[in-house]
């Protein structure tokens with residue numbers, strides 16, 4: 297069966313499935329999933345709240361994450377301690393739309409309404425991945441600052457090389473600024489699930505670049521499934 301015939305033979309329900317799969321770019325369409333984008337283009341709405349959150353049992357602050365991500369973070373921190381002797385700490389996990397809005401408003405006031413300047417430092421409400429509950433900013437004990445120095449700490453080097461084993465990806469790597477819209481952040485780790493993290497790690501590209509191919513794969517699988525019937 298040709299691709300066109302496959303497309304034509306899709307039931308209305310099948311087409312809906314394809315459409316909803318391709319629409320999972322934003323968390324509003326896939327609140328339980330891991331593979332959606334939140335960035336300056338794909339924003340979460342004020343109403344968006346992750347389905348559930350819990351405090352990760354790790355040293356540090358702002359420890360709330362979605363339960364799957366919290367469990368993975370606990371596993372990752374324990375493995376780092378075991379393999380390097382270094383203790384990682386959480387610095388910033390889930391932030392609500394409301395708290396991001398307050399942080400942004402304060403910054404905007406400080407820079408006398410200069411939007412470009414404010415956005416250099418703070419993500420506007422709805423554009424921060426921290427809204428998803430799938431992100432943790434990680435520091436190393438005795439070096440808890442979120443700056444480029446984390447890259448060269450033992451914990452930072454280990455996280456970069458090993459985070460995928462626990463389902464995390466380094467979201468904003470060096471040289472990806474034009475694609476992600478964010479500067480290099482060696483501390484910012486995003487949970488996507490173990491299988492996906494392994495594949496994204498191997499591809500070594502930003503999530504924005506990896507997702508279209510992944511969605512095309514899902515769509516082809518759906519088409520093949522329809523053609524086999």
Ligand SMILES: [Zn+2]
Nearest residue numbers: 431432433484
């Ligand atoms: Zn972050």
